[in-house]
Amino acid sequence: MSTNNEYYIPHKATWPIVGTGGLMIMLAGFANYLNGSSIGSGMMMLGLSIFIVMLGGWFTLQATESEAGMYNKGVGISYRMGMMWFIFSEIMFFAVFFGTLWYTRNLSVPWLADEITGSTLWPNFEDVWPTNGPGNRGGDYEPMGAFGLPLLNTLLLLSSGVTCTWAHHGLLEKNRDQLIKGLAATVGLGFLFVACQALEYHEAYVDMGLTLGSGIYGSTFFMLTGFHGLHVCIGAIILSVVLFRSWKGHFTPENHFAFEAAAWYWHFVDVVWLGLFIFVYLM
Amino acid sequence: MSAVASEHEHTDDHHDHGPAKGWMRWIVTTNHKDIGSMYLIFALIMFFVGGTMALIIRAELFEPGMQFVEPQFFNSMTTMHALVMVFGAVMPAFVGFANWMIPMMIGAPDMALPRMNNMSFWMLVAGILMLASTLFMEGGAPASGWTLYPPLVLQTGDALPFAVFSVHLLGISSIMGAINIIATILNMRAPKMSLMQMPLFVWTWLITGFLLIAIMPVFAGAVTMLLTDRFFETSFFDAAGGGDPVLYQHIFWFFGHPEVYVMILPTFGIASTIIPVFARKPLFGYSSMVYATASIAFLSFIVWAHHMFTVGMPISGELFFMYATMIIAVPTGVKIFNWTATMWKGAMTFEAPMLFSIAFVVLFTLGGFTGLMMSIAPVDFQYHDTYFIVAHFHYTLVPASVFILMAGGYFWIPKWTGKMYDERLARLHFWLSAISVNILFFPQHFLGLAGMPRRIPDYATQFSDWNMVSSIGAFIFGFSQLMFVYIVIKTIKGKDCADATDEVWEDAAKHGLEWTLPSPVPYHTFATPPEKIPTEHF
Numbered sequence: 001m002s003t004n005n006e007y008y009i010p011h012k013a014t015w016p017i018v019g020t021g022g023l024m025i026m027l028a029g030f031a032n033y034l035n036g037s038s039i040g041s042g043m044m045m046l047g048l049s050i051f052i053v054m055l056g057g058w059f060t061l062q063a064t065e066s067e068a069g070m071y072n073k074g075v076g077i078s079y080r081m082g083m084m085w086f087i088f089s090e091i092m093f094f095a096v097f098f099g100t101l102w103y104t105r106n107l108s109v110p111w112l113a114d115e116i117t118g119s120t121l122w123p124n125f126e127d128v129w130p131t132n133g134p135g136n137r138g139g140d141y142e143p144m145g146a147f148g149l150p151l152l153n154t155l156l157l158l159s160s161g162v163t164c165t166w167a168h169h170g171l172l173e174k175n176r177d178q179l180i181k182g183l184a185a186t187v188g189l190g191f192l193f194v195a196c197q198a199l200e201y202h203e204a205y206v207d208m209g210l211t212l213g214s215g216i217y218g219s220t221f222f223m224l225t226g227f228h229g230l231h232v233c234i235g236a237i238i239l240s241v242v243l244f245r246s247w248k249g250h251f252t253p254e255n256h257f258a259f260e261a262a263a264w265y266w267h268f269v270d271v272v273w274l275g276l277f278i279f280v281y282l283m
Numbered sequence: 284m285s286a287v288a289s290e291h292e293h294t295d296d297h298h299d300h301g302p303a304k305g306w307m308r309w310i311v312t313t314n315h316k317d318i319g320s321m322y323l324i325f326a327l328i329m330f331f332v333g334g335t336m337a338l339i340i341r342a343e344l345f346e347p348g349m350q351f352v353e354p355q356f357f358n359s360m361t362t363m364h365a366l367v368m369v370f371g372a373v374m375p376a377f378v379g380f381a382n383w384m385i386p387m388m389i390g391a392p393d394m395a396l397p398r399m400n401n402m403s404f405w406m407l408v409a410g411i412l413m414l415a416s417t418l419f420m421e422g423g424a425p426a427s428g429w430t431l432y433p434p435l436v437l438q439t440g441d442a443l444p445f446a447v448f449s450v451h452l453l454g455i456s457s458i459m460g461a462i463n464i465i466a467t468i469l470n471m472r473a474p475k476m477s478l479m480q481m482p483l484f485v486w487t488w489l490i491t492g493f494l495l496i497a498i499m500p501v502f503a504g505a506v507t508m509l510l511t512d513r514f515f516e517t518s519f520f521d522a523a524g525g526g527d528p529v530l531y532q533h534i535f536w537f538f539g540h541p542e543v544y545v546m547i548l549p550t551f552g553i554a555s556t557i558i559p560v561f562a563r564k565p566l567f568g569y570s571s572m573v574y575a576t577a578s579i580a581f582l583s584f585i586v587w588a589h590h591m592f593t594v595g596m597p598i599s600g601e602l603f604f605m606y607a608t609m610i611i612a613v614p615t616g617v618k619i620f621n622w623t624a625t626m627w628k629g630a631m632t633f634e635a636p637m638l639f640s641i642a643f644v645v646l647f648t649l650g651g652f653t654g655l656m657m658s659i660a661p662v663d664f665q666y667h668d669t670y671f672i673v674a675h676f677h678y679t680l681v682p683a684s685v686f687i688l689m690a691g692g693y694f695w696i697p698k699w700t701g702k703m704y705d706e707r708l709a710r711l712h713f714w715l716s717a718i719s720v721n722i723l724f725f726p727q728h729f730l731g732l733a734g735m736p737r738r739i740p741d742y743a744t745q746f747s748d749w750n751m752v753s754s755i756g757a758f759i760f761g762f763s764q765l766m767f768v769y770i771v772i773k774t775i776k777g778k779d780c781a782d783a784t785d786e787v788w789e790d791a792a793k794h795g796l797e798w799t800l801p802s803p804v805p806y807h808t809f810a811t812p813p814e815k816i817p818t819e820h821f
């Protein structure tokens with residue numbers, strides 16, 4: 001029998017296998033879809049649904065156990081370490097795409113235009129950024145400016161970081177009202193960001209001729225901002241769950257791992273955006 | 284307090300119960316020993332799947348000309364052999380050892396995140412299933428080599444997205460596994476055990492875990508770009524759009540070089556655990572071992588382009604990567620000398636784990652030396668993409684990583700099962716393996732130096748003799764490994780096997796906490812942390 005001083009070791013986990021199955025069906029479905037098979041999209045939806053059910057079930061289980069006081073300090077430290085290293089892996093994932101942007105801008109595009117390659121293969125290609133390459137991939141396009149929606153989005157995300165911290169203070173000072181308001185504002189700002197980004201993408205595709213196919217500029221632009229947008233969505237959904245739990249009365253100043261994890265994740269997403277704003281939009 | 288306890292009664296989790304009944308036990312288990320066993324058994328199966336592919340390759344190369352398979356299928360075999368061995372056999376085997384041994388070595392009741400531990404294993408199975416499924420697809424399995432270089436890999440048939448997603452699943456599995464191991468080591472140690480008192484296997488896994496978390500997302504990013512280049516019109520690796528296929532190589536090897544250390548650092552850890560026990564001496568230079576491991580891990584991030592000397596790099600790049608690579612030989616040499624010094628004047632006995640470990644020290648050194656030869660950029664222009672490379676990395680992987688996996692298996696199986704394995708057969712297994720592995724790989728050095736390219740199904744006739752020798756070695760080596768399966772099954776059944784003592788090996792309890800536990804080891808261990816920490820290992 002577990003007591004509060006003991007490290008809680010669960011037995012019989014059923015959600016992991018459900019989640020694995022869901023993810024596998026979803027990815028196999030996606031692969032089939034890409035290969036033009038008709039069962040692809042159905043499989044994808046099935047897998048995704050299983051995965052979502054798993055997330056709901058697993059998080060409910062964790063929340064129930066946490067509220068029942070089954071997690072001692074040691075368990076909390078393990079969870080925090082887990083989250084920190086997970087965020088580190090995410091940083092490395094983004095680093096790949098930032099690295100790609102750096103490499104193409106500073107190395108491969110100049111090489112394509114230098115006197116060796118350029119004069120023999122593509123005499124008219126110049127080393128400028130943005131570029132869609134010597135093959136003019138995707139046709140003419142207009143690059144995305146920094147001031148306008150992107151700047152607005154920067155402000156939105158930065159203020160959401162502030163509201164998130166404000167909510168944390170509310171939690172620590174046992175001010176539930178402030179906690180809920182702060183979280184609600186954070187979630188709201190997050191989804192607003194996603195909406196603005198959708199608008200930005202719409203403009204790019206419809207009015208500016210800028211697509212994922214617009215050479216290396218379009219590729220890096222949409223991959224970086226797209227993966228970031230996906231992470232904002234995930235972060236906002238996690239924060240919504242935390243908001244719901246706060247409203248249900250969960251969390252104490254001592255015991256609120258879920259809140260902390262969500263907040264760390266949110267700040268990580270925030271910092272990535274700053275990097276994007278500087279390296280993708282401004283420079 | 285009592286409210287908490289009664290709340291707990293309602294869930295089906297009781298702290299002191301044994302394994303669940305029936306086959307569901309294996310699907311839902313969160314026990315580190317169960318999960319460790321599953322990883323090890325899975326890895327052993329994959330070792331034979333990958334091995335079968337290798338024998339198909341060696342059968343085709345037995346003689347010049349095309350005998351058994353189509354060239355496309357041959358190339359699929361080299362690709363799948365490598366991917367299955369790396370991601371399905373060697374890595375999971377080390378995770379299996381980590382699961383089994385780390386909690387027992389540090390006096391912890393289990394892994395830090397037991398549910399996630401279960402998920403890591405099933406994600407691995409999912410990833411490998413997805414990879415294996417590509418063998419049966421329109422256009423065949425990927426045939427680009429395990430490095431998946433574009434533009435070639437983009438010509439893969441239906442298999443491409445499946446291969447990409449399998450890398451994603453394997454990546455998720457590895458990252459979750461690594462996070463779990465790091466959290467366990469940092470958070471679950473017996474309070475009396477400081478970091479610098481941890482057994483070296485634990486240390487090497489701590490560092491390996493860090494490597495994994497840093498590199499698996501990088502590989503995931505690279506293959507994601509392959510996917511979008513093929514299906515979503517991006518131009519990451521397409522010069523016409525301003526991209527660069529060489530960029531893929533940089534990203535891949537930023538992952539790939541630390542990846543080879545993921546397979547060798549835990550090898551070092553197990554060797555450093557076994558050698559002192561059979562030399563009946565403390566490990567020589569414990570702290571230098573720790574620092575050498577950390578330096579190797581750090582350096583592994585700044586040497587990646589030694590795989591790309593011939594690709595066309597600025598001369599400053601060639602020089603940087605050449606010198607950085609050479610520096611790795613220094614901490615690696617520290618380790619070799621430490622193992623040798625540990626054996627020096629020791630009261631050695633030569634049971635199977637020790638035999639495999641000594642062979643490891645000798646043969647890994649050989650692989651390290653060829654690595655050093657190839658690190659010399661101008662000279663690598665000759666070696667690159669020849670059988671010399673194949674010889675190099677097989678010396679670092681087979682008589683090193685795989686031998687140490689065998690050594691670890693023999694070393695700990697008495698603790699796991701409570702029975703001694705058949706020492707006579709195990710030594711026979713060793714001698715067959717150690718001799719045949721050299722017949723298999725040593726001639727490949729000559730072939731490479733003479734200019735035989737790697738990844739080809741046919742070759743010029745002057746290469747015939749050594750290829751034939753190599754293939755003969757391959758078949759002896761491959762079939763010798765069946766002995767391992769036989770010995771393991773025999774030990775698990777335990778009918779004609781002697782009982783193992785708690786300590787198993789003479790005075791082993793001085794070397795590690797795992798030997799203070801009963802044999803066979805109970806389902807739950809160290810519910811309360813141990814009071815005394817053995818100190819002989821450092």
Ligand code: HEM
Pocket residue numbers: 430543544546547589590591608609611612615650651652653654655657658659663666667668672675676679680684
């Ligand atoms: C002293 C240490 C080492 C040095 C200096 C070294 C150096 C090198 C170099 C320069 C290459 C590229 C050769 C070429 O493609 O032209 C290479 C390839 C390789 N090395 Fe090592 N290496 C060392 C240790 C290891 C270890 C410990 C492992 C694995 C456990 C390993 C696995 C590999 C593999 C798998 C390849 C071939 C990759 C491929 O092209 O498919 N190496 N090594």
Ligand SMILES: [Cu+2]
Pocket residue numbers: 539540543586587589590
């Ligand atoms: Cu390397």
